Amino acid sequence: MGWRGILGFEYGIVQAPLGPDISGPELVAAVANAGALAFLRTPDWEAPDYVKQLIRKTRTLTDKPFGVAVVLAFPHEANIKAILEEKVAVLQVYWGECSKDLVLQAHEAGVKIVPQIGSFEEAQKAVDVGVDAIMVQGHEAGGHVIGQDSLISLLPRIADLVRGHDCPVIAAGGIVDERGYIAALALGAHGIAMGTRFLATNESYAHPTYKAKLVELNNTEYTGVFGRARWPGAPHRVLKTPFFMDWRDLPSNENESDQPVIGRSLIHGVEKEIRRFAGTVPNATTTGDIESMVMYSGQGAGLIKEIIPAGEVIKRIVDGAQALILREFVSDKISG
DSSP, X not given: OOTTOOTTOXXXXXXXXXXXXXXXXXXXXXXXXXXSEXXXXXXXXXXXXXXXXXXHHHHTTOSSOOEEEXXXXXXXXXXXXXXXXXXXXXXXXXXXXXXXXXXXXHHXXXXXXXXXXXXXXXXHHHHHTTOSOEEXXXXXXXXXXXXXXXXXXXXXXHHHHHTTSSOOXXXXXXXXXXXXXXXXXXXXXXXXEESHHHHTBTTOOBOHHHHHHHHHOOOEEXXXXXXTTTSTTOOEEEEOOHHHHHHTTOOTTOOGGGSOEEEEEEEXXXXXXXXXTOSOOOBTTOEEXXXXXXXXXXXXXXXXXXOBOHHHHHHHHHHHHHHHHIIIIIHHHHHX
């Protein structure tokens, strides 16, 4: 096992699931081939046959293990059944209860299960039902963010909670480089999860304009403007694009349902209209007014300066973290 491996993977680096289909087979395979844990995202509707096809396509691109993520707020039972039948390495769940029964189902199939949580209370429940690891999402994270605590305050509490349990803690939220990795380890994490940094890679299925905005723009905001009708009560962190800044004070009684169509996408094989204020990010197939669509991003966006291969992201973080530890934390101690 390589440096700081978790859950049987070579490195303690996780490519977080990127919805609705941004972390597709190409990105997941690239991350898996580089020795890290990567997650596909299932559709937000029941499509078990498609889910199996997605997993099998990924397996044509890598012989390494990988995971699949499910948002529990949407219909998911048939999709989870398909995932367990395919016996992927890890099932990741979010925005819903990770029950004891679900954990037992996963373990009976030989699949590890990792919930993403946003509070100490959620972490306690996850430990109690016997999950294999916990992904701790801080308020700094991009996309849909369930918790209100920053990673620097939440992570140490959960690290203390799991002490004595065989339950690695994975830190998520605003981490994009080796400095964030080392900081997370110092706070008690066993590994890190990154979404935004992997979104800005060659293999990501995000639209080129979306990737360019991640390099161009530095600031984000926690908001509830997008996707109110489809996913009510699900706040999110987005890039401060010109469109968002013009509409950030959208009245609470307005949502995407009565807005004009501004584009179209092929999402998980299904053609979808995208209305203004919809919560669907532009993927590689999207046409229309791309710059007026939602662009999720974590607070680490200001540290992303280029679009690079996913494998290079992992190499830079691992090599950079090792060098930084030796330079800043070890050499002085040895010489002293």
